[in-house]
Amino acid sequence: MNSLSLIKQLIALVIVGGAAFLIGYGVNITYFYDRTPEQPIEFSHKIHAGDNKIPCKYCHLYVERSRVAGVPNVQRCMGCHKIIKTDSPLIQKLTSYWDKKEPIPWVKVHNLPDYVHFTHKRHIKAGLDCSLCHGDVASMSRITRVASLKMGWCLSCHEKREVKNGKDCWTCHK
């Protein structure tokens, strides 16, 4: 083997290796995401929404009025936990955020790209139940994402319910 073809082969190997690296990276990012990320406080929806049957809208204040449901403000947590279960280490962690007047950096489970215009308000007004997209939150001790959030998933529901303009690109991409 002469040196020229050796160099050629080396370049080809680098290209193949590099392409494979990018594919591997992409596959991981796209398909092996964490559906159940760890949260700064092990908050349990099972205890709140399940065992104690607190309605979703009690904490997710803005779901009927805004495109975002609204993650509860720290003051709202403290409204109950000034008194309830103050001996629990998790609640003490919450209290320490409150005392420092710092927000709790919750990790997003449902994250839509910027080019999707989704609004909670419309879906709630249409009478959909939260669990239709968010699953049986009342049984989850740590929130997990059950919906794919892919466009086909959105469209299949829009089609089934015969949503007006539900298949129009501009309904969601604007």
Added chain:
Amino acid sequence: MKRRDFLKFIGVGAAGGAAGFIIGKVSKPPGAKLIPYVVPDENIIPGVANYYSSLCTLCSAGCGIHARVMEGRVKKIEGNPLHPVNKGRLCALGQAMPQVTYNPDRIKGPLKRRGAKGTGDYVDITWEEAITIISKNLSDIAKSGSADGLYLLTPPQRGNLGALIDSFLTAYGSSNHYQYELFGQRNLYFANHAAMGLANAPHYDIENAKYVLSFGADFTSTWMSPVHYSAAYGEMRQAGKGGRGALVQVEPRLSLTGANADEWVPAKPGTEAILALAIAHAVVEKGWAKGGDLDGWRHVLAGYKPSVAADLTDVSEERIYAIARAFTHTRPSLAIGGDGVSSYQDGVSGLMAVNILNHLAGNNGATGGVIPNPEPAIKRDSAVDFKRRISTLAADAAKGKVKALIIYNSNPVFTTPVAAKLASVIRDAPFVVSMSSFLDETAVYADLILPMHTGLEDWGDDAPEPGVGTRVMTIMQPAITPYYNSKGAGDVFLGVAKQMGGRLSGLKANSFAEYLKDAWRTAYSKDRQMSASALTFDEFWEGALKRGGWWPKATVEARRQVTVSARSVSAHLAQMPARFEGKDTDYPFYLMLYPHSAHRDGRGANLPWLQELPDPMTSVVWGTWVEVNPKTAARLGLKEGDMAAIESPSGKITAPVYLYPGIRPDTVAVPIGQGHTQYGRYAARRGANPIEMLPHSEDARTGAIALNSTRVKLSGAGPSNMVKMEGSTKELGREIIQTAPPDGRSES
């Protein structure tokens, strides 16, 4: 391929893929965060916008705005559809308001000078320290018996901030409130006051005019109230209401407005006033004039025969008579004198000539003409103080009269010629306070820099100038809580007054917001039209805040007849073409300066949106250019994009050549706005400031700085990096621009 090589590739591929997967796993960006409020703001629903009606503060037109605010951040500014000035429209400068507030170069807290003046070496101090330093200095000056040594330099103030500043100065014992703005229209105020007795700018009713004769007024781009006039011009051009109006633009360099005109009259620079008077002469001579005292007018206009003026102005005698005929026979007609004519050393004379034209055609006080504005609802110091001007400030400083200089929201070092020596005035003043949001060419000489709220963070009010023929008061209210540790100007003056006490103890308001509301309460109780509009003051105030101010429903009507007498104007007429410094043999070209459509007097240059915005006539971005007629350029051997040295008897700049057929071959033009040495990362060290090379010449009556006052010479200075967005201005034989003359107009 050998089997061995194949396996090699498989191996490398698998290894690469696995490595990518693992690195993807390990380095996975942490999931996006959901940050809740600790304590929610009752007025905020995340994801839902709040809108606040307010005032655009970026130029003096006084447009009403709506600020769209989400989660406490301003996202978008649009025109307030209810506001009589801009009727929902807004220019590029106004649209860029959020970039002022969220500018990375904003001063973030009060600063005290540590190093030498001009070096920008400052240390952070608190607001309490800053107010104490000012109070102590002002107390010492007052104690030494030279309270009149406090000089205040601001743009013209029209609202209650101006009223507060004046009570402050009066109580302190100083009369030196300098109100300066480069395009402050001092000449226009003087001419209209001398000729018609008007203290405020009149309403130029372009909307209803059928023939507009504009002398260098770029009213669709920069002049006075461009958003209002652009909309009015659009209305005038619609064929409704009795047909499409015509626009004739007299200017040596074609502006955006000129490009929209039916006729362009490129009179020789400096002779526009003579041309206007020659038209007036033709009107009187042919018996087309309205109003009395024709003998008086004949006498005053005797020296401006069209046959003589034709030679001086480069406009043919026939054309002068044709314009005179169209101007008097098309009803209603309107003549406007803009920055083009008011920027000569004898700027008043051109505007006076325009007033004569309007008088002789019977346009004053008529619909579609010049309509005096009603008195504003809130009293303000409307009369322009022609005695206090840049040259008197410099003279007072040289005599040591200036003990303390407070500069608010003004950058005079940038907007005055180097020959005016304002930089040394400010550098040498014993105590200089700059109230500014940015470290600009003026603030850099200050001992103390007080960062100001922007228009989106502060309280204020305004009576638009020029008014729109009806009463309008606009309120400015904070759309967001202050982003940095800044204060409003009113609160600074109140803070100093509180700390100094004594003679200033009359200024008792706890905050400027309170002062403003009290002033409006007083106005409401005194003004019958205001008190009739709501049952209680609280109801009135709430409604005004929602709408963006107060303006009663009213139609524009001529309330007062205004006349111009031959005697009152005769002292102010041009005897000869305007003076230009430099001999024509050494400096062959007239230099015309005009405000850049977005940067204006330079204030917009620190906003990247505006830097990126192509100039409407040349499409040049991010820099200065010099407009040269293609014939002239060919004679000088200059190509488009060549750097040119532009030299006047007083200075020299360099700028890339832009070949511009819309300029006379004996004239070159440079936009004002770039060439900052300070003013943040987007503005500094970009382009050239043509004001630098002007002689310091003012109109003797008004103190307005003459921008068209020098001749220049041009020479090649190597290549440049001019960036323009257009491909070609030529149709390259494709015959894509076909024209047909409109009915009843000659093909010319």
